[in-house]
Amino acid sequence: MIKKYIILILIIFFGVFSGYSQKVDSLIVKRNHYSFTIGGGWTHYINSLEIGKKDARINFAGISLKFFWEPEHRLSLGLETGFYQIYKVKINDYMNVTGQAGMSAIPLLLTVRMRIVDHFHLSVGAGLAMMFNKVSGMGQNINSTILSLSNYQFSGSYIYPLHKHWLVGGEFKVLDFGKADDWIYSVQAICTIRL
Amino acid sequence: MRKVLFILLFVFSLSGFVFSQNQCIQDTFDIANHSMRFPHQYKTWGFQIGAGLLMVKPPMDLLENAIQAPLVNIHMTFGLPWKFSLEGDVTTLLVSNQFSLGPRLGFNWKNFSFNVGYDIAFVYGQLRQFGFDNNTKVWIHYPNISLGYKLKKMAFTLKAEVVTLASVSQRCGENEVVHTNNFFNGFTGALYLEQRLWKDHVFIIGFKDSYEKFYWPTWMLFTTFNRYYHIPELSFTWIL
Amino acid sequence: MRTRILLFILLTLALYSCNKDTEVLIPSAGPNSFMKETYPLNSASKSLMEGVYQVGSGSDFFGDHVILKWNRTSLSIACSNGKYFVMEVGHLDSVIFVQGYWRNGYTDDTGLASLVIAKEEGGTTILTGNGNQKIILRGAFGLESGLPDQPLVLNYLRPFSDKVKKSNFYILAHRSGGRTSDRLPASENSIEMINYTEKFGSTGIEVDVRLSVDGIPFIYHDPDINIRLTKKGPLAGPIENYTWAQLSTFVRLIHGEKIPTLEDALTFVVDSTLLRFVYLDMKGNPGTMEKVIPIQKRILERAKNVGRDLIVVVGIPSSTVLNDLMNYPDYQTIPSLCELTVDDVHQVNSMVWAPRWTLGTQNDLVQQMHNEGRLAVCWTIDPISWIQDYIENGLFDGLLTNFPYVVAYYHYIQE
Incomplete structure (x- = not known):
């Protein structure tokens, strides 16, 4: 009886595993996929301010959203956006008023991602970004929206499949916002749903 | 009987596991037959066309008046006999347009390929500025060499060009405000990575650095900026 | 393959970082320049130096002629090809020292320049207003921050025209x-x-x-x-x-x-x-x-x-x-x-x-x-x-x- 159970468990195990093995085969994927990825984590501004550099806060939380078309080979093509606070600078001793100036950005990038080895990808993207400069507490609040036309991202990610449709992983990325030549890097946890 | 059934089921499931990774059909894809930047010899009379976008990071000096937008690029190859091929290229920003055409002579050695070529380009630009119609007509020579290395499904290509301006003419209304001939304009270096995207369609990621005095998409600034700049371009091209 | 791809990415990043505009550093003789030991020229002397000069040595670089014109603080030398000099001028006895830098305004080319008007080659005439010496500036120019080592000679040709x-x-x-x-x-x-x-x-x-x-x-x-x-x-x-x-x-x-x-x-x-x-x-x-x-x-x-x-x-x-x-x-x-x-x-x-x-x-x-x-x-x-x-x-x-x-x-x- 015990032997039968053991054999049955082995059959189920190998059967299920062999079924999964076809799904997670990273070299030959049988059809197109579409994936949606959300990521969140730490961002760090490579502080290149020449005014207010010492008073700048440069670590924030950031989020990213990506949509990819994943054909059967190594490359994927997609769009990427997100929200990144780049820096906030405390402005003191200005007519005895403490103020704050900050820059944030929403990029919209055309991104190409390439699977290097199983689960590990490199990507490069280029496109537009809306940058938001917000100044407060200096007698008046000023909100400026700036269109940045030349923006780039480079990233490496590790994505592990938990299930046929669900994947999780981590990503390291570098973003360049060209209008002010602001560079940030970000380490994010990512969650992907693949259809 | 049940023992036999169990054993058969076990072997079947095990075989599924063992052979599952080799279930694919033999893939005969060779990147050399489908790539566009890789300097191989194209199939005689074979035609390929690719469409893409060029993203440029212009130098600060040119940002004051330059029009910043991705350039749309169409690239074509046409195989000719005796290791020759013909390459054509159209790149447009609406106000600036370049059309180029030139032959290539290619050689293969193992996974390496090499070609030499000579493109002649015509640039036409038109822009209404300060209330007047400005336009430009430019002829450019691009002698070039490419060196490629291929894997089965991926190809890397290094390309270098010398840029010589045969003539530059710029008009504002009826007046020709720039007229210059025959000067060395600089050179470019590019690296292209070609890989399959979908079925046998290949996608190209390119990086090009132009070190030039006259950068044709910013022709409208030529009268006031006459200095060499590094101008990086990132390109995405899909071979159709 | 991974290495190759990483190299591609790194090369891309490296080339991007090359896009920083360069600064043109104005070359200078430095704080120990002997020019501070010299005496300034008076208005009459300055006026005598102005005019059109023929370029002897150095014409390949600066063209056949240059003009010398005083401004509020220094001596300007302008060339036909977009190059110019900004020069300090002072004298010791009857020798006039002219020192500064040249620059091509259309490119980033620049360098030091150092010239002298000898006592018998116009120095006395400029400083005293007497005599009829032909003014000759002799010296050299350099490239970038290098010392002036290329000969430069400017020969006075004529004053500015009445029209000018x-x-x-x-x-x-x-x-x-x-x-x-x-x-x-x-x-x-x-x-x-x-x-x-x-x-x-x-x-x-x-x-x-x-x-x-x-x-x-x-x-x-x-x-x-x-x-x-x-x-x-x-x-x-x-x-x-x-x-x-x-x-x-x-x-x-x-x-x-x-x-x-x-x-x-x-x-x-x-x-x-x-x-x-x-x-x-x-x-x-x-x-x-x-x-x-x-x-x-x-x-x-x-x-x-x-x-x-x-x-x-x-x-x-x-x-x-x-x-x-x-x-x-x-x-x-x-x-x-x-x-x-x-x-x-x-x-x-x-x-x-x-x-x-x-x-x-x-x-x-x-x-x-x-x-x-x-x-x-x-x-x-x-x-x-x-x-x-x-x-x-x-x-x-x-x-x-x-x-x-x-x-x-x-x-x-x-x-």
């Missing part, structure tokens, strides 16, 4: 004297640039006028705060959204200068320069004109009080600004420069007509302006061959340019 001496031609420098993008020692639209531009041979300037949200006119070109013109700081976006106090406190131009108010800049022109013409290019929003005109009046009054023959004109680049001016009482009495049509010039009674240079020399219309007692200048002419053509064949009273030393050369060399 009698003319009231304006050499107008763009952006208060020079653009930031031309990698000059000071930022565009700064008081420091106004202070420097005479070294290029400029006799007038154009400045770009904008209005802060609290109504202070200041000089700045672009519509936004950006890293092309300013040091990177926490403020960004449209510059006219900010108060003057905010701009003054938190924005610095690319070489560290403060953005000047229009009034401070013009006061500096009157009190500290010999500039004769200021062209206020009105970049600001409607309403700028009514803030600028009272400043213009105060500055003209200040110049008159110190005996300066200074022209300060408000520019009219568009019909919007034209209407802005016409809303002002007695607008026809306000000195203005109209970039529009001749009819518009008549409508607001502009003192100066300023067409874009690409429209041609338009000698008939320029002559018409002269007949009406107006001036005509054109903007913004940069190619060397066209500057030469407009000076030789045009009738303009001045040229606005990014390369004033080229205009200076072709103006002063006229026979």
Whole structure:
């Protein structure tokens, strides 16, 4: 009886595993996929301010959203956006008023991602970004929206499949916002749903 | 009987596991037959066309008046006999347009390929500025060499060009405000990575650095900026 | 394969990082230069040095002829090919030392230059006003920061012609004297640039006028705060959204200068320069004109009080600004420069007509302006061959340019 159970468990195990093995085969994927990825984590501004550099806060939380078309080979093509606070600078001793100036950005990038080895990808993207400069507490609040036309991202990610449709992983990325030549890097946890 | 059934089921499931990774059909894809930047010899009379976008990071000096937008690029190859091929290229920003055409002579050695070529380009630009119609007509020579290395499904290509301006003419209304001939304009270096995207369609990621005095998409600034700049371009091209 | 791909990415990043614009460092003999041991020349001596010189050694580099012209603080040497020298001059006994740097304005080429006028080769004549020695400057020039090691000889050819001496031609420098993008020692639209531009041979300037949200006119070109013109700081976006106090406190131009108010800049022109013409290019929003005109009046009054023959004109680049001016009482009495049509010039009674240079020399219309007692200048002419053509064949009273030393050369060399 015990032997039968053991054999049955082995059959189920190998059967299920062999079924999964076809799904997670990273070299030959049988059809197109579409994936949606959300990521969140730490961002760090490579502080290149020449005014207010010492008073700048440069670590924030950031989020990213990506949509990819994943054909059967190594490359994927997609769009990427997100929200990144780049820096906030405390402005003191200005007519005895403490103020704050900050820059944030929403990029919209055309991104190409390439699977290097199983689960590990490199990507490069280029496109537009809306940058938001917000100044407060200096007698008046000023909100400026700036269109940045030349923006780039480079990233490496590790994505592990938990299930046929669900994947999780981590990503390291570098973003360049060209209008002010602001560079940030970000380490994010990512969650992907693949259809 | 049940023992036999169990054993058969076990072997079947095990075989599924063992052979599952080799279930694919033999893939005969060779990147050399489908790539566009890789300097191989194209199939005689074979035609390929690719469409893409060029993203440029212009130098600060040119940002004051330059029009910043991705350039749309169409690239074509046409195989000719005796290791020759013909390459054509159209790149447009609406106000600036370049059309180029030139032959290539290619050689293969193992996974390496090499070609030499000579493109002649015509640039036409038109822009209404300060209330007047400005336009430009430019002829450019691009002698070039490419060196490629291929894997089965991926190809890397290094390309270098010398840029010589045969003539530059710029008009504002009826007046020709720039007229210059025959000067060395600089050179470019590019690296292209070609890989399959979908079925046998290949996608190209390119990086090009132009070190030039006259950068044709910013022709409208030529009268006031006459200095060499590094101008990086990132390109995405899909071979159709 | 991974290595190859990583190399590709790294190469891409490395090449991107190469896009940083270079700075042109002005070479200098340093703080221990012996020039501080020398004595300055008096006005009469300076005047004797000015003129057209034939280039002996060094003509391959600087052309066959150069002109020497004193400015407020130094000696300018202008060449036909876009190169120029900015030189300090002093004498010890009867030997005159000329030391400084040369620069190609169209590229980043630069270097040191060191010349001497020997006692018997013009030194005595220049310093005493007696004798009839032929002036010869002998010395050398260097490349980049290297010591001067290439021979350079300048032989006095002739004084400036009567035509040049009698003319009231304006050499107008763009952006208060020079653009930031031309990698000059000071930022565009700064008081420091106004202070420097005479070294290029400029006799007038154009400045770009904008209005802060609290109504202070200041000089700045672009519509936004950006890293092309300013040091990177926490403020960004449209510059006219900010108060003057905010701009003054938190924005610095690319070489560290403060953005000047229009009034401070013009006061500096009157009190500290010999500039004769200021062209206020009105970049600001409607309403700028009514803030600028009272400043213009105060500055003209200040110049008159110190005996300066200074022209300060408000520019009219568009019909919007034209209407802005016409809303002002007695607008026809306000000195203005109209970039529009001749009819518009008549409508607001502009003192100066300023067409874009690409429209041609338009000698008939320029002559018409002269007949009406107006001036005509054109903007913004940069190619060397066209500057030469407009000076030789045009009738303009001045040229606005990014390369004033080229205009200076072709103006002063006229026979």
